[in-house]
Amino acid sequence: MTTVHTTVVVVGGGQAGLATSWCLTRDGIDHVVLEAATAAHEWADTRWDNFTLVTPNWHCRLPGYAYDGPDPDGFMTRDEVVAWLGGYAATFDPPLREHTRVTTLRQGEAGGFVLESTGPDGETTWSAEHVVVATGGYHVPIVPPWAAALDPGLTQLESAHYKRAADLPDGGVLVVGSGQSGTQIAEDLHLEGRQVHLALGDAPRVARTYRxxxxxxxxxxxxxxxxxxxxxxxxLAAREKTNHYVTGRDGGRDLDLRLLASQGMRLHGLLAGGRGTRLEFRPTLTAALDAADATYNSICADIDRWIEREGIDAPPPSRYSPVWTPDADPLELDLAAAGVTSVVWAIGYRPDYRWVGVGAFDGSGRPTHHRGVTAVPGLSFLGLPWLHTWGSGRFLGIARDAEHVTATIRESVGARPQVRRVS
Structure with missing residues (x-):
């Protein structure tokens, strides 16, 4: 087993890990980035074929690197995001080791940290004064335990494994979850001519364009x-909120579930349980649709007040009015009778830091921190939703978060930013 010492180990080579490396490289701080697969691989591996960003392209900013294409107000497709991110590392040549998985992290007996990894060169032990965990917060898909009791003839998959409608067997599809992934996948299937059933949670929605x-x-x-x-x-309870659903597809538009229902999509309330081909739902459909629309209109009202206060010349205000309302909240569904052959679980994800043997977590397994810096000297996290602001979980906020965390490292090791910035 090889033993290597470095000042900082960054775990994860996605956008957060690469942004951290950019800052450390600029500051002349010795470090390594350990990535279990390939840099930013999740954009290619866990998004469906017709995926687009839901944030405008101009949001795509990383330290020393920003979207500079011809459509700043558009929405990059999955492949365009992969290509854009793929060009980042070449701008500063990070000390990146791909296909290197960190299996354990613990505090060293003499201070600092010790990490074990496996990779192309076998097992390696790393010692470091600082560790930045940049693996994100979406590790394990949430699937109810009773899903195993559903008819074994059903195809079941998590949203990260959905690629295209053609991969699923013929028949209807039940999508469970109305967050960003669930609603976009449901629309994707609907546009492909599938009979879609969508079980809603409590996710809010937002207008794509307004005024x-x-x-x-x-x-x-x-x-x-x-x-x-x-x-x-x-x-801090805001960290538990679900993001608003909207889409960047075809240049961007609202995701109006009522409109989709009027076109044939079947909507249901919260999925409560099931066995065989029988499912039960809670009577929450009407309330979920009303609450999502209320948030939509509330955000529009906030924008109205901003426009008025700033004296901005803009088109007149408007409000959303429902184009469809359910006659009743459906409480049961027989999948066989409805012709449903597949279930896509899009409930969400939970973090999995079992490899981190350091006491920096709350009772739910989430790291406790302030702006990514934990109470354990030298241990930080990046790339988490709401790490510091709403923008933290988006490209827009990563640079600020990375600058803050690396500034604490720089102060600790006594480094100074180099005058010439890496570009």
Missing amino acids: GRDCMTWLADMGLYDTAVAQYPGG
């Missing part, structure tokens, strides 16, 4: 993506 501009551009101007999580109503 002449993309809503996310308005919200950025209003400072929503720069506001610290502690300043939001409920404080």
